[in-house]
Amino acid sequence: SYELTQSPSVFVSPGQTASITCSGHKLGDKYASWYQQKPGQSPVLVIYQDSKRPSGIPERFSGSNSGNTATLTISGTQAMDEADYYCQAWDSTTAVFGGGTKVTVL
Amino acid sequence: QVQLVQSGAEVKKPGSSVKVSCKASGGTLINYPITWVRQAPGQGLEWMGGIIPIFGTTNYAQRFQGRVTITAGESTTTTYMELSSLTYEDTAIYYCARESSGTGEGWFDPWGQGTLVIVSS
Numbered sequence: 001s002y003e004l005t006q007s008p009s010v011f012v013s014p015g016q017t018a019s020i021t022c023s024g025h026k027l028g029d030k031y032a033s034w035y036q037q038k039p040g041q042s043p044v045l046v047i048y049q050d051s052k053r054p055s056g057i058p059e060r061f062s063g064s065n066s067g068n069t070a071t072l073t074i075s076g077t078q079a080m081d082e083a084d085y086y087c088q089a090w091d092s093t094t095a096v097f098g099g100g101t102k103v104t105v106l
Numbered sequence: 107q108v109q110l111v112q113s114g115a116e117v118k119k120p121g122s123s124v125k126v127s128c129k130a131s132g133g134t135l136i137n138y139p140i141t142w143v144r145q146a147p148g149q150g151l152e153w154m155g156g157i158i159p160i161f162g163t164t165n166y167a168q169r170f171q172g173r174v175t176i177t178a179g180e181s182t183t184t185t186y187m188e189l190s191s192l193t194y195e196d197t198a199i200y201y202c203a204r205e206s207s208g209t210g211e212g213w214f215d216p217w218g219q220g221t222l223v224i225v226s227s
Binding site: 001031033035037042043044045048049054086088090093094095096097098099100 | 141143150151152153156165167168201203206210211212213214215216217218219220
């Protein structure tokens, strides 16, 4: 079965750039989406179709996808960005999520 | 703007079934697939399957085949996820979400508030 691999944790200082990666076989041939989940809350879509931002998502969130790796970048990270982030893609008719990356702002 | 409102928390015994509902508020789900995702305590997101309400066509994750049934109400504003033969490992928060590309293979937005299902004897 298809797998998406994420690093368990990323640490970033306020105002710096956080990069969260998601790896999967030929992931660049698929569309990747990214979701932010804060404790006790439902996931929120932050990036879809590799690099598109939904309405209401700050410009500091951006995405890219090429080869075997999709990347979510948070520029000028703020304390409110501390959360778990999940990548997601489709393998045929099956949706697959990465294991999640906990972003800590310190 | 569509919001998804799910039914309340459930406590079930091992071996029983649970049925969770997901109702669209502020619109219908008629043209958009609805997907179900669960999250065990302290764990990541796991896709269970989905439905296109207007057609009633379903698509299930292989590991839940035969144990999960996703249906749509006649009004197409409500979908249901029923999970049978519950074990302790099914204790989780169950989310519904709209697949917003309309293709059945897009992104999930918005999400419901989640329904906690506890399996306990």
